[in-house]
Amino acid sequence: MTRILLTNTPWHDKKHNKWHGIRAGCRWPFIMNTPLPPADTLGYYNTYPFFMGYATNYLAWQAKVGEIFFYDALARAHTYDKFYDGVKTMDPDIVIMETSTPSIENDLEIAGKLKLDGREIALVGPHATVYASKLIKLPQIDYVLQGEYEIGAYEMCLMRKKKVYPCRQIINIDTIRYPYRDESVLLYADGFGQDKYMEYPQLQVWTSRGCPHECNFCLWRSTMTRGYYRRRSAKAVCREISDCMRSWGFRSVLLDDDTFNISDKHTVEVADGLGHLRIQWHAMVRPDTCSWESFQAMRDNGCVGLKIGVESFSQNGLDYVKKGYNATRLTETIDFLIDIGFKVFLSLMDQIPGENDEDRAETYKWLKYFVAKGASYQHPRLTALPGTPLYDTSEKKEKWADYGKFY
DSSP states (O other): OOEEEEEEOOOBOTTTOOOEEEOTTOSSOEEESSOOOOTTOSSSOBOOOHHHHHHHHHHHHSTTSOEEEEEETTTTTOOHHHHHHHHHHHOOSEEEEEOOTTTHHHHHHHHHHHHHTTOEEEEESHHHHHTHHHHTTSTTOOEEEOSSOHHHHHHHHHHOOSEEEOOOOOSOGGGSOOOOOOGGGGGOBOOTTTGGGOOSSEEEEOSEESOSOOOTTOHHHHHTSTTOOEEOOHHHHHHHHHHHHHHHOOOEEEEOOSSSOOSHHHHHHHHHHHHHHTOEEEEEEOTTSSOHHHHHHHHHTTEEEEEEEEEOSSHHHHHHTTOOOOHHHHHHHHHHHHHTTOEEEEEEOBOOTTOOHHHHHHHHHHHHHHHHTTOEEEOOBOOOOTTSHHHHHOSOOOOGGGGGOOO
16 A cells, blocks of 8 residues: 655754744745744644645545655654654655745755655645746656645546646535644644734634735745635534534634635624634634624624734835735724724735835834734735746845745
8 A cells, every 4th residue: 555645844954953944834934033943842833734734634535545644844843853753654655745935955855865765756835836847857856746736646646657747626625624633733823923812722724715816926826726716615614613622622713714704705604603613713814805894793703813914004015016905995994903802913015116215104104003003013025936926027036045034
């Protein structure tokens, strides 16, 4: 029987332990300027690798595939030596590895070492998707799976032919199993900017896949989901959360969709279901895709915090990144959300080329105003990652490793 490992490999400072990276599950892979945490320790920032988790259970559900293993060595803060020992114990025939642009040199080095042990190597993730035709020519790479890769992984396992397997998307995502979870699921936590308001352990869930909006910097829309938006039923979402609460004792939920609140109907139905579960929850939202009444329904049903991709408070900046916001309506809605009791986290971008000094002053004016009202925020520089429309039009191309240094 074929043994197949899906893994998010280590990525940290080997020499001085001054930094570690965040890769799978993160829409903008980046480097944290902090040492590698203690192995298998709760309470550190980790994003659940949804594409990897869904693909794991998709393969496990199929007949004639083999024995499937899930190993998020990065979330478990395992060193390279511990990772290689773990792989040796599992002894897979095929290793499916997550990749990203800032970690790709690290990823290929690991692939080469695993290949020397006689294992077949498949690359997945945004970087593998964009540079598939080049990566498949490398001697240590046997397969490249593009985009969301459940079906591609299944085809690869059946064919075992060295080639690029193009993205084939699942249309009805209510028909597939929940993503894989074991005891390591308790390690995932995304309280970025909202830690003091959040209860742990935290469950991360998707209520949809993809996003219909066309922000030109968005990595996953361009590489993983290809802009194809699908939503799950509220019943299926709440059943998954209820099952996980019973199994693992979660005390809060993060709806980690690209955008949760697309349409009033979906927003209110999920909110109502979570209200019946009586659990604290948070969500990734846009301020312009549902009504204020739907936001109020979220608040009334236990939603505590909102993460909002603002990018800029100037219309020039918003237009440059093709955000689709009206700047005036944006500030009005955020003001409303804070006033009705939400803990709001604002994600902005510095150094947007389309902005002038007046635009930047406008952003800082509103940021100061909302922080005074209790909002938290991040303000890293705008980075055009390969695969995005913004990268295609950007004059500045950086070394791969530098793309993780946003802050």
